[in-house]
Amino acid sequence: xxxxxxxxxxxxxxxxxxxxxxxxxxxxxxxxxxxxxxxxxxxxxxxxxxxxxxxxxxxxxxxxxxxxxxxxxxxxxxxxxxxxxxxxxxxxxxxxxxxxxxxxxxxxxxxxxxxxxxxxxxxxxxxxxxxxxxxxxxxxxxxxxxxxxxxxxxxxxxxxxxxxxxxxxxxxxxxxxxxxxxxxxxxxxxxxxxxxxxxxxxxxxxxxxxxxxxxxxxxxxxxxxxxxxxxxxxxxxxxxxxxxxxxxxxxxxxxxxxxxxxxxxxxxxxxxxxxxxxxxxxxxxxxxxxxxxxxxxxxxxxxxxxxxxxxxxxxxxxxxxxxxxxxxxxxxxxxxxxxxxxxxxxxx
Amino acid sequence: xxxxxxxxxxxxxxxxxxxxxxxxxxxxxxxxxxxxxxxxxxxxxxxxxxxxxxxxxxxxxxxxxxxxxxxxxxxxxxxxxxxxxxxxxxxxxxxxxxxxxxxxxxxxxxxxxxxxxxxxxxxxxxxxxxxxxxxxxxxxxxxxxxxxxxxxxxxxxxxxxxxxxxxxxxxxxxxxxxxxxxxxxxxxxxxxxxxxxxxxxxxxxxxxxxx
Numbered sequence: 298x299x300x301x302x303x304x305x306x307x308x309x310x311x312x313x314x315x316x317x318x319x320x321x322x323x324x325x326x327x328x329x330x331x332x333x334x335x336x337x338x339x340x341x342x343x344x345x346x347x348x349x350x351x352x353x354x355x356x357x358x359x360x361x362x363x364x365x366x367x368x369x370x371x372x373x374x375x376x377x378x379x380x381x382x383x384x385x386x387x388x389x390x391x392x393x394x395x396x397x398x399x400x401x402x403x404x405x406x407x408x409x410x411x412x413x414x415x416x417x418x419x420x421x422x423x424x425x426x427x428x429x430x431x432x433x434x435x436x437x438x439x440x441x442x443x444x445x446x447x448x449x450x451x452x453x454x455x456x457x458x459x460x461x462x463x464x465x466x467x468x469x470x471x472x473x474x475x476x477x478x479x480x481x482x483x484x485x486x487x488x489x490x491x492x493x494x495x496x497x498x499x500x501x502x503x504x505x506x507x508x509x510x511x512x513x514x515x516x517x518x519x520x521x522x523x524x525x526x527x528x529x530x531x532x533x534x535x536x537x538x539x540x541x542x543x544x545x546x547x548x549x550x551x552x553x554x555x556x557x558x559x560x561x562x563x564x565x566x567x568x569x570x571x572x573x574x575x576x577x578x579x580x581x582x583x584x585x586x587x588x589x590x591x592x593x594x595x596x597x598x599x600x601x602x603x604x605x606x607x608x609x610x611x612x613x614x615x616x617x618x619x620x621x622x623x624x625x626x627x628x629x630x631x632x633x634x635x636x637x638x639x640x641x642x643x644x645x
Numbered sequence: 646x647x648x649x650x651x652x653x654x655x656x657x658x659x660x661x662x663x664x665x666x667x668x669x670x671x672x673x674x675x676x677x678x679x680x681x682x683x684x685x686x687x688x689x690x691x692x693x694x695x696x697x698x699x700x701x702x703x704x705x706x707x708x709x710x711x712x713x714x715x716x717x718x719x720x721x722x723x724x725x726x727x728x729x730x731x732x733x734x735x736x737x738x739x740x741x742x743x744x745x746x747x748x749x750x751x752x753x754x755x756x757x758x759x760x761x762x763x764x765x766x767x768x769x770x771x772x773x774x775x776x777x778x779x780x781x782x783x784x785x786x787x788x789x790x791x792x793x794x795x796x797x798x799x800x801x802x803x804x805x806x807x808x809x810x811x812x813x814x815x816x817x818x819x820x821x822x823x824x825x826x827x828x829x830x831x832x833x834x835x836x837x838x839x840x841x842x843x844x845x846x847x848x849x850x851x852x853x854x855x856x
Contacts, residue, residue: 301835309833362833371789371826372760374753420759472752475829562759564748 310482313358317486321350322493328537329497340538341393347450347490348392348544351457351551352385354486358479373419374476374558380417381551384409388547398542402442405546410434417554419561426557433553433576438546440580445545447583448602449595451498453540454491455603456579457548458484463575463610464555470617472564480555487548495599497537502595552576566620571613578609686718686812686850688732695734695846699822700839709741709750711764718850720800720812727771727779728798728814732848734764754829761789771798781816790825794818810852819843 324343331339359366359378366375387408391401414431445453465480556572574581582605693714701707716732736758739747751758768783777800785794801813823831823840830838 299835305834364828372753372757472749473754475754562753562757564752564758 309358309362309478310485313354313361313479313482314485314489316357317350317354317483318489318493320353321347321486321490325490325494325497325538329501341395343538344392344541344544345389347538347540348388348547349385350486350490351461351483351548352381352388354483355381355479355551356385358482362475362478374562376417377476377554377558380413380554383412384547384550384554387412388543388550391543392541392547394543398442398446401542402438402546405543405550406435406438409438409547409550413550413554417557419558421561430553430557433557434550437553437576438549440577441545441549442542444579444583445540445542448579449498449536449598450539451491451495451595452599452602453545453579454487454494455599456582456606457545457552458487458491459603459606459610460484460552460575460578461487461555463578463614464552464559464572466614467556467567467571467575467617468559470565470614470621471559471562471567473559473562476555476559476562483551494538495596498595501537549576565617567617568620571617574613575610578606578613581609582606685853686720687853688714688716688718689811689849689851690715692849693732693847695844698843698845699841701837703836703839707741709739709746711735712738712740714846714848717853718812718814718848720814722803724773724777724800727773727781728768728800730766730768730781730783730798730814730816730848732766732846736762736764755827756788761787766794766796768796769793785820785825787820787825788827792824794820806851808851812850812852814846814848814850816846816848817844 324339324346328336328339328343356378359381363375366378368379370376370379388405391404394401396404410431413434414427417430418427441457444456448456461480461484465477465484468474468477468480553576556576559567560569560572579602582602690713695711695714696708697710698706698708711734714732714734716730718728718730718732720726720728736751736756739750739756741747741750750756753759765786766783768781770783771779771781774780774797779798779800781796781798783794783796784791796816796818798814798816801815804811804813820842821840822828822842831840
């Protein structure tokens with residue numbers, strides 16, 4: 298691979314991912330280093346950073362890939378950094394409020410859905426499509442929030458990373474390589490945040506197990522769960538920085554806007570159902586996991602949820618690719634390939 | 646198998662016109678304002694196309710084309726004024742021989758056909774180079790950006806078809822696609838596709854019949 302290509306990958310993909318990771322991961326690290334009694338305010342700031350991780354990675358990657366955008370944007374898809382910026386502000390502010398999950402979800406979904414409905418307009422849109430975007434943000438935000446209440450922060454980050462990576466592949470299949478790279482950067486940032494959270498959560502759980510007295514019958518259930526290595530529910534003591542509903546809904550809103558953008562500019566064989574299934578894949582995983590993972594170890598829960606989410610995404614991608622292969626019959630035998638993949642292959 | 650990426654733009658063409666005014670010895674841009682009230686040419690989309698050439702991965706030169714260019718032209722038969730051309734190429738008519746590559750080029754990384762469905766060239770003047778050979782100036786609108794360009798235009802012939810007089814033109818020009826906001830593949834990803842695009846446009850106009 299030539300140095301130019303390596304530099305490009307570092308610049309457009311790894312740098313934004315590291316930026317997102319630093320925003321989202323440092324907060325978790327700080328919480329882990331705090332004394333237990335002093336954690337509450339730090340956790341709030343860490344959740345603030347966790348909510349900003351994906352938007353930071355998105356905007357950084359967008360600016361490095363597509364360059365600065367004007368206002369009004371020269372092309373409609375250039376509205377994305379503004380939309381994601383707005384989502385980040387709303388999500389981060391609401392995530393600092395100590396309110397119920399449904400309140401956080403409803404505030405973020407209403408504001409971001411309304412903003413998208415009014416201002417995020419892609420080519421060939423119409424009132425029905427705009428209403429569809431609004432409904433998608435509300436619905437997917439609700440479902441992801443429900444997932445986050447059951448899955449721990451690591452699982453949520455990993456499932457989100459899988460969703461954005463899946464959207465990135467669909468973007469490439471839709472002949473929108475730029476947005477594909479940007480989605481990969483977001484996925485990498487979320488995966489990084491998930492891994493940092495995972496390592497620190499495990500260390501915290503180990504510390505708590507060592508420090509906790511042997512649980513007596515009727516003792517606090519959370520201590521019992523940690524001491525026995527049981528799965529971390531969102532509020533468990535080993536969960537250093539749980540996702541807020543506002544943060545998760547913000548992620549869902551960004552994913553929805555990304556999917557609608559990809560569909561609006563689709564020049565491939567990607568169908569609306571492909572975008573929809575990938576957006577909903579964490580919820581599908583939850584449906585399967587929830588009944589069967591009670592009492593499982595945290596790492597088992599994360600592995601099952603992420604694995605099932607990945608299976609749904611991979612099956613969707615395989616279906617999308619197969620549609621493209623079928624469509625090649627019209628090509629008269631001529632075969633093409635994605636230019637970016639082409640370039641990477643040739644540069645090896 | 647590997648494919649390429651392309652880019653391009655289109656241009657314009659010249660035409661014929663019955664000109665009643667005497668020609669200046671050295672026609673200038675002003676002469677291009679000739680209007681073909683009689684004998685204006687309508688471009689024949691079947692026989693009009695634009696070839697574009699661009700370098701792929703700093704190696705081969707890739708050629709593609711836009712089919713079915715439409716528009717009008719005007720050119721005095723005595724060659725006393727520069728051809729006046731107004732031509733439009735629809736992005737949907739791009740043809741590289743690969744449907745996948747065509748779709749890629751129509752997408753937002755390149756032409757963004759959904760937002761900018763056509764390329765237009767409108768000549769604004771011309772300077773005579775030799776007999777039936779002109780350097781045209783005009784505005785090229787591509788990817789939502791309009792910029793002045795210079796086009797080398799040769800009147801390749803005047804013939805007769807079943808419908809009347811036909812005039813052919815061949816125009817060439819070179820543009821930098823980055824000047825039109827099409828930057829994908831130049832630096833990001835690096836050196837995947839060239840910046841310089843060479844265009845060769847073949848046009849044939851049919852004499853427009855008076856209503």
